Amino acid sequence: MNPDGAGRRPPTAQQFVLAELRRAITTGRLRPGAPIRQDALAEELQVSRVPLREALKTLEGEGLVTHQAHKGYCVATLSLDDLREVYRIRELLEEEAVRRAVVRLTDADLDRLEAVQGDVERAAAAGDVLAMATANRVFHMTLFDCAGMPRLARLIRTLWDSTDAYRSMYYGDGGNRERVVKEHRATLDALRRRAADEAVATLNVHRDHAVTELRSLLPASP
Amino acid sequence: MNPDGAGRRPPTAQQFVLAELRRAITTGRLRPGAPIRQDALAEELQVSRVPLREALKTLEGEGLVTHQAHKGYCVATLSLDDLREVYRIRELLEEEAVRRAVVRLTDADLDRLEAVQGDVERAAAAGDVLAMATANRVFHMTLFDCAGMPRLARLIRTLWDSTDAYRSMYYGDGGNRERVVKEHRATLDALRRRAADEAVATLNVHRDHAVTELRSLLPASP
DNA sequence: TCTCCATATTTTGGATCCAATATTGAAAAT
DNA sequence: ATTTTCAATATTGGATCCAAAATATGGAGA
Numbered sequence: 001m002n003p004d005g006a007g008r009r010p011p012t013a014q015q016f017v018l019a020e021l022r023r024a025i026t027t028g029r030l031r032p033g034a035p036i037r038q039d040a041l042a043e044e045l046q047v048s049r050v051p052l053r054e055a056l057k058t059l060e061g062e063g064l065v066t067h068q069a070h071k072g073y074c075v076a077t078l079s080l081d082d083l084r085e086v087y088r089i090r091e092l093l094e095e096e097a098v099r100r101a102v103v104r105l106t107d108a109d110l111d112r113l114e115a116v117q118g119d120v121e122r123a124a125a126a127g128d129v130l131a132m133a134t135a136n137r138v139f140h141m142t143l144f145d146c147a148g149m150p151r152l153a154r155l156i157r158t159l160w161d162s163t164d165a166y167r168s169m170y171y172g173d174g175g176n177r178e179r180v181v182k183e184h185r186a187t188l189d190a191l192r193r194r195a196a197d198e199a200v201a202t203l204n205v206h207r208d209h210a211v212t213e214l215r216s217l218l219p220a221s222p
Numbered sequence: 223m224n225p226d227g228a229g230r231r232p233p234t235a236q237q238f239v240l241a242e243l244r245r246a247i248t249t250g251r252l253r254p255g256a257p258i259r260q261d262a263l264a265e266e267l268q269v270s271r272v273p274l275r276e277a278l279k280t281l282e283g284e285g286l287v288t289h290q291a292h293k294g295y296c297v298a299t300l301s302l303d304d305l306r307e308v309y310r311i312r313e314l315l316e317e318e319a320v321r322r323a324v325v326r327l328t329d330a331d332l333d334r335l336e337a338v339q340g341d342v343e344r345a346a347a348a349g350d351v352l353a354m355a356t357a358n359r360v361f362h363m364t365l366f367d368c369a370g371m372p373r374l375a376r377l378i379r380t381l382w383d384s385t386d387a388y389r390s391m392y393y394g395d396g397g398n399r400e401r402v403v404k405e406h407r408a409t410l411d412a413l414r415r416r417a418a419d420e421a422v423a424t425l426n427v428h429r430d431h432a433v434t435e436l437r438s439l440l441p442a443s444p
Numbered sequence: 445t446c447t448c449c450a451t452a453t454t455t456t457g458g459a460t461c462c463a464a465t466a467t468t469g470a471a472a473a474t
Numbered sequence: 475a476t477t478t479t480c481a482a483t484a485t486t487g488g489a490t491c492c493a494a495a496a497t498a499t500g501g502a503g504a
Contacts, residue, residue, distance in 0.1 A: 048489045061283025
């Protein structure tokens with residue numbers, strides 16, 4: 001399918017570790033708030049602590065882990081306020097991305113989006129939570145990349161990452177999966193008609209619902 | 223003046239190196255595009271390469287340096303498009319920050335802003351470019367911090383950092399310094415009257431002028 | 445029993461050393 | 475003379491080792 005398939009190990013150890021850690025955090029295998037024991041992790045991943053620490057520094061920059069000198073790293077925990085803040089910032093940035101994308105979308109772009117939407121619908125039908133999360137993400141990022149603003153896209157990507165640990169739970173519910181499918185359809189339709197306001201609105205509805213749902217999933221008082 | 227004065231060396235080597243590198247890049251001592259020779263830098267800063275590399279990873283996350291595996295780090299260069307993109311993103315985020323700040327500003331906050339504005343005016347009068355850049359930055363960050371959205375403030379800070387190398391040149395011109403002083407006054411006035419739209423507008427004018435000026439300072443074809 | 449302090453252990457931060465990759469320069473072949 | 479190949483060198487990536495700090499442990503005193 002893809003030339004450098006998902007299983008191919010990256011050229012450097014820190015890139016490998018980075019990918020592994022990101023997955024572990026965004027899928028929830030490393031729980032929010034959990035301390036990161038460097039020695040144990042390094043041994044588990046079969047690398048020394050040096051590349052591990054560099055990967056952690058990258059993740060710290062992205063807000064997925066926190067660090068205190070001489071105390072170590074922890075998987076970041078988001079308070080309700082943090083979550084709301086992230087979603088508000090996403091709203092600002094994604095609106096811009098969509099508006100730029102709308103006026104630049106080619107037919108090929110729309111075809112790609114349609115194809116990805118196919119993946120989303122298949123995952124939703126199959127009830128495959130992980131595939132759903134991945135395809136949904138690809139759908140949005142594909143759209144945002146069309147804005148032709150690489151830095152903006154990167155920022156948005158980072159914001160998504162920082163809440164992935166919580167978002168995965170969202171797709172556990174079949175109703176939510178159906179909802180996402182419908183909302184994507186509405187977005188695609190608006191994009192085809194170059195209706196920017198409408199496209200932005202559908203995404204905002206989507207986000208608002210997600211943040212509402214996530215409130216109930218948050219730890220009691222972080 | 224300040225309990226942990228500027229000259230105090232941070233507790234860990236990587237924090238020290240991080241601060242040093244940030245200064246070197248944002249003041250232009252390390253020029254955009256310049257390769258970063260780790261051995262030489264480590265020796266110059268009297269540390270080993272390990273904390274240096276961790277600091278570089280942090281700076282990479284902030285976009286101040288770029289990295290290629292097995293080739294090394296370079297000080298990031300911004301194309302005109304990059305610059306415009308950064309300023310556009312800033313516009314989006316700073317508008318939000320200002321609007322939130324306006325409804326939360328206390329008298330103490332306004333007093334602090336007024337005090338910082340005093341620093342700005344003194345630096346402008348003295349023609350001290352570095353002091354001017356610093357005070358201007360403090361003025362804006364103080365305002366943005368009042369929004370009570372720490373992540374938003376951090377993002378904005380990072381965006382400022384990424385263009386600091388170019389912005390320093392801006393203050394070389396006395397006319398620009400005067401302009402900044404006047405625009406800050408207008409912003410402060412609008413803030414006092416809780417006139418959000420107006421405050422946002424003054425900042426937008428400010429940014430637009432800066433980005434126009436910076437166009438002429440960019441390298442020919444990066 | 446609880447608190448406080450000294451000590452031992454664990455864990456992180458940093459330095460040095462080695463390996464892998466990239467770059468440079470020179471020699472050889474066309 | 476130009477290009478290509480191959481070796482020498484320089485530079486980065488990673489592993490191991492040591493030092494510093496924090497945490498856990500245990501005992502003495504109130």
